Amino acid sequence: MAVYTDIDDATLSALLTEYDLGPPLAFKGIAEGVENSNFLLETPRGRYILTVFEKRAKKEDLPFFMGMMGHLASKGFPAPLPVPARDGNPLRTVHGKPAVICTFLQGMSPRRPDINQCRALGQALGRFHVSLSDFRLRRPNDLSLASWPVMFAGREAEADALSPGLSALVQGDLDFLKANWPKTLPGGAIHADLFPDNTFFLDGKLSGVIDFYFACSDFLAYDIAVCLNAWCFERRGEYNLTKGRALISSYETVRRLEPRERTALPVLARGAAMRFFLTRLVDLVATPKDALVKPHNPLDYAERLGFHRQAKSPEDYGA
């Protein structure tokens, strides 16, 4: 839930004079996304989402995100399309912060994705990667291997407070990841945060993918590893192999994995779990106890790390 920036009717009307969308008919702050402020906007032309980028968003990254969304939409992928203002640029400024108006996508986010949704997601991720194969912009993944020891430094006691002995296990994972992280794999533009709440489904079909603000350039298979973590675990770190198989095999109906990508899946999955464990650990400590935004529990990802530590082969993931 996040509406950090307050936009009144006069500010909105002034913003809309820069567009050809007509006057506002309705406008409501919505609880979508954690990093930015989002508003549902209705005009005579249709419905839109206004996003105001808050402090965590780097201004120099925004053309990458806008370009990616526009590229995807132009290929028929169900991503929101940044609406250009009358000067052709979709990026505006509201209360001194960057802002964009995107098209609205229908659909519901699944809380507990079923096997059909995992299958649909795998195929959509394949289409996502293939659609972006000719996307030219680059943005490094600043939440990958090099950042993890930095994020964990000084947080050993917090980890052990969550679960006794956890810090030693995490340190072992960090050493393993550093020694075994792939040097080269097929790369390109990835979503990097394709959780169920960043997808919409309608009539059992994937109708939308949103929240591109962690997207970056990295190994394509790392994106699969993120999705295996986000879509294929049950409670208490139990991996649902059937869902994993469905996700990977439907991905491969669109883009075949190379043998080296398949081989790398276990270490990539362990790294993806580490990334979400660490950002959640950081957020847990940074969020006041009585704040209304409830931070995600890092333990969910500590439990997934436990599974990855035991996994021996791509077959353990359904590949």
Place this chain on the structure above:
Amino acid sequence: MAVYTDIDDATLSALLTEYDLGPPLAFKGIAEGVENSNFLLETPRGRYILTVFEKRAKKEDLPFFMGMMGHLASKGFPAPLPVPARDGNPLRTVHGKPAVICTFLQGMSPRRPDINQCRALGQALGRFHVSLSDFRLRRPNDLSLASWPVMFAGREAEADALSPGLSALVQGDLDFLKANWPKTLPGGAIHADLFPDNTFFLDGKLSGVIDFYFACSDFLAYDIAVCLNAWCFERRGEYNLTKGRALISSYETVRRLEPRERTALPVLARGAAMRFFLTRLVDLVATPKDALVKPHNPLDYAERLGFHRQAKSPEDYGA
């Protein structure tokens, strides 16, 4: 901003089986209302607002609110209509809490109402009272005269921390109100919280009134007094007499004030300012400093009390 209850896709689908609205096409938590959780819901039948009543709402009051909204909508007043489920009752239960689905109203809430909006509001308030003249349900106003000394008890130091000497002034106001509060005036169903953010405007016309959850039975003129406080002050407790005149005179195009109501306006306005000063003072102390919901500043209403203390006659309000 408020989404206290988390509703996932499975819970929503289960709820919608009790209605004839079709399956959900979109669903988003929205930042509307402070007391309850609100969601924008879209189905093939149209758009709706789902409200889940949180702990401050008393279950036994809900039929009064539902009845009032239905009564208003049936008279063509732009209030949300509670949608009956298949069993005829609009009240449902979600996660053990009462919930209702109402029709969606277009429009934008004014942050700083202009004179035309004050005029439109006055007329709408008149229509509101007249439309409800044959509404049979009753609900006492539990935030009126008797509650104010109780709310203020023990908060003298907090008031003085806001502004040195404030507690003595407030105590004087409470004594004055107790001695001068009207015994009888024309009464009926009132909104009791008709602030600009509970109204929508479209093309300069009032298109909706929402948030009936402080509505109760009280003096009709008290509702005008609430609106004079909420719509006709500029910064620093400066009363805009032109706006006050516009609001009252347009109200009277629909329902003529009796002489005794006009005479009572100054004391009613002082009481209305006291009510909002006190609930804001209580909320200020109850809200943790780092919570995302920013409490309203009680000083705005302490300043309005300052104006009311000086006011001598209905003419000072534009009546």
